[in-house]
Amino acid sequence: MKIFCIGRNYVDHAKELGNQVPLEPVIFMKPKSALLQPHTPFYYPEFTNELHSEVELVLRISKNGKYIQEKHASKYYNGLTVGIDFTARDIQNELKEKGLPWEKAKAWDNSTVIGKWVDITSETKKNNINFCLYKNKELVQQGNSGQMIFSFDYIVAHISNYFSLNIGDIIFTGTPAGVGECVVGDNLEGFMEDESMFELSIK
Numbered sequence: 734m735k736i737f738c739i740g741r742n743y744v745d746h747a748k749e750l751g752n753q754v755p756l757e758p759v760i761f762m763k764p765k766s767a768l769l770q771p772h773t774p775f776y777y778p779e780f781t782n783e784l785h786s787e788v789e790l791v792l793r794i795s796k797n798g799k800y801i802q803e804k805h806a807s808k809y810y811n812g813l814t815v816g817i818d819f820t821a822r823d824i825q826n827e828l829k830e831k832g833l834p835w836e837k838a839k840a841w842d843n844s845t846v847i848g849k850w851v852d853i854t855s856e857t858k859k860n861n862i863n864f865c866l867y868k869n870k871e872l873v874q875q876g877n878s879g880q881m882i883f884s885f886d887y888i889v890a891h892i893s894n895y896f897s898l899n900i901g902d903i904i905f906t907g908t909p910a911g912v913g914e915c916v917v918g919d920n921l922e923g924f925m926e927d928e929s930m931f932e933l934s935i936k
C-alpha cells in the first residue's frame with residue numbers, strides 16, 4: 734500500500750506558505766508506517782516544535798493501473814474520505830531552505846490520519862465536495878474540491894505516469910488555506926459535508 738500526497742493544490746494555501754502556484758502537481762509519498770491505525774492514540778512527536786494539521790480529501794484506489802488517461806481515471810478510485818497530513822512545519826521549512834527532501838517533516842510514523850470511507854457513486858458531485866476541520870470545536874480550516882488546481886482525475890492520471898497505482902493505495906489531494914499549529918490536548922474533528930469522518934486528540 735502506498736500513500737501519495739499532493740502539495741500546493743489550492744491557490745490560497747500555496748500563497749499562505751509563500752509558495753508559487755505549481756504548473757503540475759507536486760507529489761510526495763509516505764510509507765505505510767505513516768498511517769495511524771484505528772484506535773491508536775496520536776502522540777505529539779518529540780522532534781518538532783511546530784506541528785501543523787492539514788485537512789485534505791483522500792481518494793482510495795480500487796483498480797491497478799499505470800499510464801491512466803485522465804478520461805478513464807474515475808474508474809480507478811471508488812472511495813473518498815477526509816484525513817490529516819500532519820506536518821512538522823519547522824523541519825519542513827529547514828529542509829525546503831536547503832532544497833532537501835521532505836520525509837522527515839511529513840512521512841514519520843503515524844503522521845497520517847484517515848476517516849471512514851464513503852463510496853463514490855454516480856451521485857457524488859466530485860467537483861463540489863465541502864470538507865473542514867474543527868479544532869477544539871472551532872472551525873479552523875475549510876475547503877471545497879471545486880477549488881483544487883488539479884482535479885481528482887488529473888491527479889490520478891498524472892501520478893500513474895510515474896508510479897503504478899494499486900488497489901488500496903490512497904491519495905491525499907492537498908490542503909486548502911488555514912493550516913495551523915496543534916498542541917498537546919487539542920481535539921481535531923474532520924467533516925465531509927455535514928458528516929463527521931474522524932475525531933482524535935493529540936496526546
Ligand code: ZN
Pocket residue numbers: 738739740787789818905907908
Ligand atoms: Zn498536505
